[in-house]
Amino acid sequence: MERKFITYFEKQGNDYTDEVINGVNDKLESYNDIKRILIASASGKSALKLHEAIDNDVEIINVTHHMGFSGENESDISPEMIGKLEKHGIKTYFGIHAFSGAARGITNKYGGYSPLDIVADTLRMFSHGIKVAAEISLMAADAGLIPVGEKIIAIGGRGHGIDSAVILTPVNSKNLFDLKFHEIITMPKE
Numbered sequence: 001m002e003r004k005f006i007t008y009f010e011k012q013g014n015d016y017t018d019e020v021i022n023g024v025n026d027k028l029e030s031y032n033d034i035k036r037i038l039i040a041s042a043s044g045k046s047a048l049k050l051h052e053a054i055d056n057d058v059e060i061i062n063v064t065h066h067m068g069f070s071g072e073n074e075s076d077i078s079p080e081m082i083g084k085l086e087k088h089g090i091k092t093y094f095g096i097h098a099f100s101g102a103a104r105g106i107t108n109k110y111g112g113y114s115p116l117d118i119v120a121d122t123l124r125m126f127s128h129g130i131k132v133a134a135e136i137s138l139m140a141a142d143a144g145l146i147p148v149g150e151k152i153i154a155i156g157g158r159g160h161g162i163d164s165a166v167i168l169t170p171v172n173s174k175n176l177f178d179l180k181f182h183e184i185i186t187m188p189k190e
Helices: 017-030 045-053 079-087 101-110 115-124 128-142 173-178
Strands: 007-009 036-040 059-064 091-094 152-156 164-169 180-188
Touching: 007 017, 017 045, 017 152, 017 164, 017 180, 036 045, 036 128, 045 059, 045 079, 059 128, 079 091, 101 115, 115 128, 128 152, 128 164, 128 173, 128 180
Parallel strands: 007 180, 036 059, 036 152, 059 091
Antiparallel strands: 152 164, 164 180
């Protein structure tokens, strides 16, 4: 038997960035095989903060919103921030959201739900950040930024900052139901 601890926050969407990073740092001390951290940071600020606080030599990959998410031809991350992240060896990935993407265009026009809406809503039963952590792992695996079958830490949230971190083994989106959650590090209770 193994006993693990989870850090719970009162509400989702609040900025718990510092506490999440502390939890991730604690986990990295006990997991020698984790070489990569994915973080969902639309502006890049949380990714930069993570880099500055991590004591371990791991690769950090920032996943931001796709172009046009907030407005036509708009990016949520500035070119200056991308450059700053690159100076620290942090890649930034723009890509279509694995659980919505083009399917959202269809449901927006014609109504109804896609099967991926059900997957996303099921993961949101834990927290929005847990859904985001799973989603960015699919996106990064499909882009070839992380290998499948290797444990990573994936970090997500809702709105500004981050509130959820998990250890998971990513898969390509075509194998969605083979994705494995191993441990929840942090998450909100509500």
